[in-house]
Amino acid sequence: MNACDYDLCIIGGGINGAGIARDAAGRGLSVLLIEAEDLAQGTSSSSTKLIHGGLRYLEFFEFKLVRESLRERENLLAMAPHLIRPLEFVLPHNGQQRPFWMIRLGLFLYDHLAKRARLNGSRGVNLRANALGVPLDDRYSKGFVYSDCWADDSRLVVLNAVDAAQKGAKILTRTKCTKIIAQKDHWVVNTKGRGSKKSASFTAAMVVNAAGPWVREVIDDSGLDSPVKPVPNIKLVKGSHIIIPRAYKGEQAYVLQQDDGRIVFVIPYEDEYTLVGTTEENFEGNLYDPRISDTEMNYLCNAYNMHMGDEISRGDVIWTYSGVRPLYDDGESETRAVSRDFVLYEHIESRAPMISVFGGKLTTYRVLAEQVMERLLYLDNRYIEPWSTKAPLPGGGISDGDFEAFVEDKSCLYPWLPEALLHRYARAYGTRMERFLEGAKSLESLGAHYGDHIYEAEIVYLIRYEWAREAEDILWRRSKLGMHVAEATVAALEKVLPKLKKEVLG
Ligand SMILES: Cc1cc2nc3c(=O)[nH]c(=O)nc-3n(C[C@H](O)[C@H](O)[C@H](O)COP(=O)(O)OP(=O)(O)OC[C@H]3O[C@@H](n4cnc5c(N)ncnc54)[C@H](O)[C@@H]3O)c2cc1C
Numbered sequence: 040m041n042a043c044d045y046d047l048c049i050i051g052g053g054i055n056g057a058g059i060a061r062d063a064a065g066r067g068l069s070v071l072l073i074e075a076e077d078l079a080q081g082t083s084s085s086s087t088k089l090i091h092g093g094l095r096y097l098e099f100f101e102f103k104l105v106r107e108s109l110r111e112r113e114n115l116l117a118m119a120p121h122l123i124r125p126l127e128f129v130l131p132h133n134g135q136q137r138p139f140w141m142i143r144l145g146l147f148l149y150d151h152l153a154k155r156a157r158l159n160g161s162r163g164v165n166l167r168a169n170a171l172g173v174p175l176d177d178r179y180s181k182g183f184v185y186s187d188c189w190a191d192d193s194r195l196v197v198l199n200a201v202d203a204a205q206k207g208a209k210i211l212t213r214t215k216c217t218k219i220i221a222q223k224d225h226w227v228v229n230t231k232g233r234g235s236k237k238s239a240s241f242t243a244a245m246v247v248n249a250a251g252p253w254v255r256e257v258i259d260d261s262g263l264d265s266p267v268k269p270v271p272n273i274k275l276v277k278g279s280h281i282i283i284p285r286a287y288k289g290e291q292a293y294v295l296q297q298d299d300g301r302i303v304f305v306i307p308y309e310d311e312y313t314l315v316g317t318t319e320e321n322f323e324g325n326l327y328d329p330r331i332s333d334t335e336m337n338y339l340c341n342a343y344n345m346h347m348g349d350e351i352s353r354g355d356v357i358w359t360y361s362g363v364r365p366l367y368d369d370g371e372s373e374t375r376a377v378s379r380d381f382v383l384y385e386h387i388e389s390r391a392p393m394i395s396v397f398g399g400k401l402t403t404y405r406v407l408a409e410q411v412m413e414r415l416l417y418l419d420n421r422y423i424e425p426w427s428t429k430a431p432l433p434g435g436g437i438s439d440g441d442f443e444a445f446v447e448d449k450s451c452l453y454p455w456l457p458e459a460l461l462h463r464y465a466r467a468y469g470t471r472m473e474r475f476l477e478g479a480k481s482l483e484s485l486g487a488h489y490g491d492h493i494y495e496a497e498i499v500y501l502i503r504y505e506w507a508r509e510a511e512d513i514l515w516r517r518s519k520l521g522m523h524v525a526e527a528t529v530a531a532l533e534k535v536l537p538k539l540k541k542e543v544l545g
Contacts, residue, residue, distance in 0.1 A: 045071040045209075047415070048228045048243035050216045050257055053083035054192070055396050056249035057199035058408035064206035065430070066412060066423040071241060072208060073230055075215040077512045078200055079193035080327065081251045083401065084516050085362025087280065087304055087316055090115050090123055090402045091187035092152070094294075095302055096379065097145050102152065104380045108402045109153035112188050115405065116157055119198065119432040120440035121469030123190040125158055126306070127291045129171050131182040131346060136296040146185055157440070161185035174287035176348055184291075189306070192401055193516040194467060197505050198432040199404075205433070212506045219246055219261040221388035245415050248395040252326045252365040258395060268387055271397050272368035275323070279331040279361040280316030281339050282308060282522075283351055295346040303342040309522050312357065315339050322363050329361040358522065367398035381407050383414055392418035434469025445469075455481050460492045467518060468500075475500040489535065490528030493520065498532070502543045510536060 047063050049056045052074025060072040074080075092109035093101070116123050132139060146161040166172025166179045175182075200210050213233040220227040226246045231238045250257045255273050264270045285307070293305040301319065308314035318335040336353055344350045367382045381399035385392065392415045399407050409425050416422055431437075437445045446465045453461060453476060464472040475496040479485055486495025501507035501517050510533045514521035521529075 043225050043242040043244045045069045045241060045243045047071070047245045047247065048073065048226065048241060049247045049249055050219070050228075051075075051081075051249040051251060051253070052078040052196065052200065052210070052212060053081050053249065053251045054079070054196050054199070054401050054404040055251065055399055055407055056247070057196045057203065058404040059247055059249060059411050060203035060208045060210070061199045061206070062405075062408040062412050062425075062427050064203045064208040065426050066416075068423075070203060070208035071228075071243065072200065072203065072210045073214050073216050073228070074210070074212045075253075076233070076327065077212055077508070077516060078210075078506055079196035079516050081253070082362045082365065083196045083251070084193035085278075085280075085329075085360050086192045086401050087278075087306070087314075088189055088192045088401075089126075089187055089304070090190050092149055093379065093400070093402075094145060094149055094185070097148055099378070101378060101380065102148075104378065104403075105149070106152040107406055108400065109149070109155075111402050111406060112158070113154065113156055114428055115190070115402070116188055117440055118405075118430065119190070119195070119435040119469070120437050120442050121434055121445070121466055122194055122198065122432070123188050124442070125186050126189040127159075127184055127186055128294050128304075129164065129166075129175075129182055129184055129291050130294040130296075131166060131172075131175050131179040133179075133296050133346075136298070136300070142183060146183055149185060158186040158188070170289065171291055174289075174293070174348055176346055179346075189292075190401070191467070191519070194518075195401070195404075195432075197517060198434065200506070201433045201504060210506060213508070216250075216257060217260065219248070219257070219263065219393070221263070221386075221391075221393075223390060225391045226389060226393060244391055245419060246391075246393040247411055247415070248393070252363045254365060254395055254397060263386055263388060263393075265387055270395065271382060271384055273397060274364075274366040274368040275321070275326075276364045276366055277320045277322040277329050277335075277361055278317035278364060279320075279329075279335040279339070279359060280314055281331070281336065281356045282312050282314055282358040282360075283355045284313070284357065285311055286313040286347065286349065286351075293347070295342055297342055297345075303339065305343065305347065309519050312522065315343050326363055329363050331359040331361050335361075365398060383411060385414070385418065434471040436470050453479070457492065463492075463518075464497075471504075474504070487535070489531040491520070491524040493524065493528060493532065495535075495539070498535075498539055499543055502540055508536075508540065 046068035047070050049060050049072045060070050064070045090112050092105045096105050150160045164182050164184050166182050214230050217231050218229040226243050228241045248257050295303045306314045379400050382397040384395045507513050507517050
């Protein structure tokens with residue numbers, strides 16, 4: 040085989056690309072990850088952010104997917120107890136949608152399909168006698184409570200990229216793959232940097248196309264759609280969320296069954312807000328700029344109003360976001376029935392392996408990465424042990440996974456840090472908060488203050504270790520500070536970034 044620049048080149052820095060980069064680098068391969076924009080700028084920052092088995096997929100007999108997802112829920116919770124946290128869901132019972140026995144049976148399966156070490160099992164609840172019933176419409180008297188997990192999706196992507204880089208991977212953001220060219224025993228990958236006229240070429244012994252909703256575009260632009268082995272199709276399905284001011288007290292989320300058989304989640308969000316989502320609408324248009332439609336806005340407001348005790352209208356909506364699901368098109372006509380499982384397509388244009396990833400869930404990214412690596416190495420006649428099930432993600436090495444004890448510890452170490460700021464640092468960075476706090480004795484020692492508790496030390500950290508380059512990367516993907524900060528803070532950050540980038544990156 041040719042001596043290639045890299046063992047593996049991955050296209051796409053969403054959760055799947057970053058997860059594969061981490062797994063491959065951890066197996067000792069030399070890895071290049073190419074992301075056209077910022078990490079997680081595609082679908083992986085626009086999900087409902089649940090690390091979940093997917094209770095409703097049981098209705099479609101997706102037992103394998105649900106079992107795998109439930110297993111991953113436990114694995115990921117242990118790997119990143121700072122970023123991923125348990126969340127209780129209240130499911131009010133509505134006999135018109137699904138009979139009581141069906142939900143009971145579904146939850147029984149949900150409790151038992153995979154081993155559960157950290158999360159509570161499901162239980163029935165009298166909504167008239169329990170505070171959990173207060174935010175709901177009066178007509179509800181009984182329901183169920185079960186547990187799943189919640190994660191900041193874009194930070195999960197970044198943590199995987201950070202770990203990949205720590206293990207030697209090269210991560211190139213704002214660099215687009217323009218073409219993948221098959222050679223007899225390797226691949227050539229052409230790239231172009233954003234805003235640059237110059238292009239570059241890399242050779243790789245193996246390639247993974249993990250471009251999510253763009254997976255077909257990458258294949259088509261490279262002329263890799265084989266007449267001998269047709270490439271699968273992708274179904275692009277938009278999902279939107281609305282964010283309203285905090286609607287109720289308590290940390291629980293609600294699962295609202297809709298007349299069309301779908302479910303809508305209502306979830307506490309960023310302390311001050313409530314998130315309502317999501318929808319399913321076929322998508323055409325600019326994949327980097329999906330927007331909520333009037334129909335989706337009305338659907339979500341109605342979904343909320345039909346089941347919750349109060350009423351909302353479009354005027355209550357503070358912010359919205361939309362993402363596009365890159366679903367493997369299995370020919371099912373009904374969108375809600377299309378599988379959320381993933382399919383790996385092996386290209387045949389070269390003797391060197393290349394795989395394109397179709398579909399998937401945030402929850403199953405680690406298993407997906409493991410399966411991609413096993414398939415690639417098999418095609419490459421190699422075997423290297425899988426390793427990622429028990430290895431903590433960066434910042435996740437918290438003793439016994441006890442996040443509250445970790446915060447307590449840190450508040451003794453940094454008594455001068457305001458409680459909310461300490462909590463934010465702990466959630467976002469876990470043990471890695473030491474990288475910019477170690478040795479600090481006061482807020483002043485964190486450097487310049489740009490407003491709303493954003494200090495220089497954190498921004499320098501994000502530029503140095505997390506590929507943050509623009510204010511939007513920091514405010515919307517490395518954090519959700521964009522929801523909270525004043526315009527003056529955004530302006531101050533935008534102003535100082537060129538100087539800080541020069542100092543940090545040279
Ligand atoms: C509304 C919604 C809600 C969801 N909720 C959940 C949930 O609660 N739980 C769950 O488990 N899953 C959920 N999902 C599914 C999950 O979000 C996706 O499966 C996952 O984020 C897809 O990740 P990805 O890496 O495949 O794609 P993406 O995150 O889109 O990443 C692909 C990347 O490839 C890059 N790219 C594209 N073309 C090129 C190129 N030519 N060169 C270089 N880079 C390129 C893009 O910029 C992008 O960053 C949800 C999805 C949606 C849309």
